[in-house]
Amino acid sequence: MAKSIPASIKASSARELALHVLRDVFGSTQRGAQESLEYRAARATLPPRDLALATELAYGTVKMRRLLEWYLRPYLQERLHTLPEPIRELLYLGAYQLLIAGGIAEHAAVFETVSLARRLGHRGTAGLVNAVLRRIQRERPAPPQPAAFADPDEYLGVVYSYPTWIVRAWRERFGERCAEILEAGNRPARGALSINTLRGTVDEARALLAERGLTCELSTLVPTVLLPVDGRFTHALEVAEPGRWFLQGETAALAAHLLAPRPGQRVFDLCCGRGHKSLQLAALMADRGELWAVDNHAGRLQALSEAAATAGVTCIRALAADLAAPWPAELQQADAILLDAPCSGLGILGRAPEARWRKRPEDPARLAAVQRELLARALGVLAPGGRLVYAVCSTDQREGEGVLEVLAARPDIHEERRLLIPPCLEGRDGFFLAVLTRG
Template sequence: MQNAGARRQGRHRTDPRFLAWQVLRRVEGGAHADVLLGRALSDADLSPADRALAVRLVYGTLAWQLYLDHLLAGFSHRPLAELDPAILVLLRMALFQICFLDRVPAFAAVDTAVQLAKRHQHGAATGLVNAVLRRAAQGWKGVPLPARERDLAGYLSVRYSHPRWIVEAWLNQFGPEETEQLLLANNEPCPTALRVNRLRTSREHLLQLLQESGASAQAGIYSPDAVIVSGVDPVSHPLHAEGLYSIQGEAAQLVSYLVAPKPDEAILDVCAAPGGKTTHLAELMSNRGRVVAVDSNSRGIDHLRRECHRLGIAIVETHVADARTWAPPTQQSFDRVLLDAPCSGLGTLRQHPEIRWRRTPESVRSLSQLQRELLEQAASWVRPGGLLVYATCTLLRQENEEVVDDFLARRRDFSLIAPGDEIPPFARTLLDERGTFRTSPHRQGLDGFFAVRLRRSTPVGNVAS
């Protein structure tokens, strides 16, 4: 006879709503949704449609959390903060289906939530779940929002489910119309992008192999290495095990093109883990030269080493260290240095929706200070005439322009330069008048990235090689 744990494990493998609920419960406790969901799906026995449903439930519920809580508060007789966290997550997930998934009838969303509630704490909250969701299913469209005319930031915060401080920051940067477009885009599903490993195949051949395996695959627009896929689990696909591709967003791929490494050069990747850009740099160098990768996250560096083995890369040298205090064991300067700086990640909310609820103005201020320290240290490793690329995956000026402008005001030996022919043709539309690289979900359908190229001057009398 099966015990309760075995039955739960079985439901986890075959029931997409139960799987999504379990993932959401752990994310509520601080776990990362993408990692947890990936593990759960790899162990699950779900049809492609059910896998897609589980993904949509997890990411949609997290993205729309503030809006869902605003609605639920009007139908629950108890304050939401007093509810069992597992039950609150279940209510959000069910209401997300009612509000956003047209193919799921409201009565079905209510019924499945009630059935799931029966499996928690001996069904103690079943009545509450049933009552709240039935009231919400009938009346959610009539719940008032903050008045847009009197409190624009408050309205946008609730309507598009972002913390107010983020909305206010973006209103100052982008204005009302563009901010509203950005907020909406952040809540849309993120396409899955692959990066072809040109050491082993071409993009055209990879597209053919993916399509023959039943996947929907098409070439990316901006990166010549990008393939956009759906209808397939890219992690468990045999082509992934063969090292024919990596999973990496298209905007992230373009950062390596901004570095523009050449075969036989010495490259330093600061804050390298988990290594997506490190391996891309090595691929662009045709596996010739030297790429030194430094990061304080030992697990991330271990992952990078495994990726190098999977992809057939032999030129990456790894170091587990804090880049602010690390001393290169041999080479003291590099032709090109990439600082993919730790940041708030607010340009990646489509694939990491939960981080909006974990970042604060205080944490951004701390990150901005860390970015300044790392940029100063990274600059010391650039040879005269060499290149330093500063990149983030955030849209906040405080972590981008302000960090770079402060650095340039202090370091007269560095100057901002625009990319030349190194960057792919379509990607040149992503540069502003200063040559700054910018992408965003609402403009190009890409993650929000920022990057600049900084050239170190050559002392008088020396000629850059």
């Protein structure tokens, strides 16, 4: 019987840390890969180089799970799913090192993976891992070929490692660009920094980052967002310059830019989460006016209040409310409303390695009903002459154009603009956004 790995056990190597993450993601705890990696890395004593390797192995093995299963199945058949959990995950991890990851010495990949199997299993399971990995190393199985699949979406799902229903949805939505999107989603997402212009200009922020050795370029979507030219932005930047800037996806920042609230206005940020868009809106308002940031999670609102204080923002009013229930008296009428509605998150699969395996085909239709209700109610409190931006980090038609069908009952609402941003391309998240105004 395989030995379990208690949460308190420290990883002593990159591969062991990656194994812990795989078990957290696909085991009973169902943790996110990033959450697991951060938790376990903090308890390990690995040098930066080994931590980087652990991150690559863990994230890559999670993302490429379907392709890895396709490679492993001829050697194990149905036994793959009946093996003890740590042994099964070690086989995925070993196959990833041999067949997909670049720059890893094959002898080290096999030796260290088998050594872990010996520690966590017994002689028989360690022998199985050794035999399978050495056969893979010797035979170098060919990648999947289209002719072997009756369904082209099934082929793309295997070769790029996504559920077939997601492949089909993106092919129907984006046509010939589908394969490009799938491939891009397997690369690391590109981070972005949203600059707090209440604390300084974008050029000043760019100069500060250059002093830290970070070369940046200005986003072509949002004039207050900087993108890394080489490397990635990390949380350490927020710690180093509190309130000066914050990490945010480039397309997520676009919603506040499209709303463009003016100083002195009354603004609602509905479903604000941790409030990055609220901070953007406050800067656009020059911190003058009334900005109600609304969410149903007290912890997120507390984080927003702390971030606002650090950023020097005073116009934000954090309000805990369930927007599915009757709205509180504070939410009566607004000059501008940002509704970043709860959604399936199908546009941000590149940000969380495990996300593609946790989404369900019924998610878009289920959430579209919630989105339609929220949009209808938000339009009901939009003042004459006011502007509303509807945004979802999903590219599913039901959560985008389908939700805008509520406008049929509101002839006083004019649609100024709508944008559909494909997921993953140029490192961006996928979003649907619509700019609406009331006559």
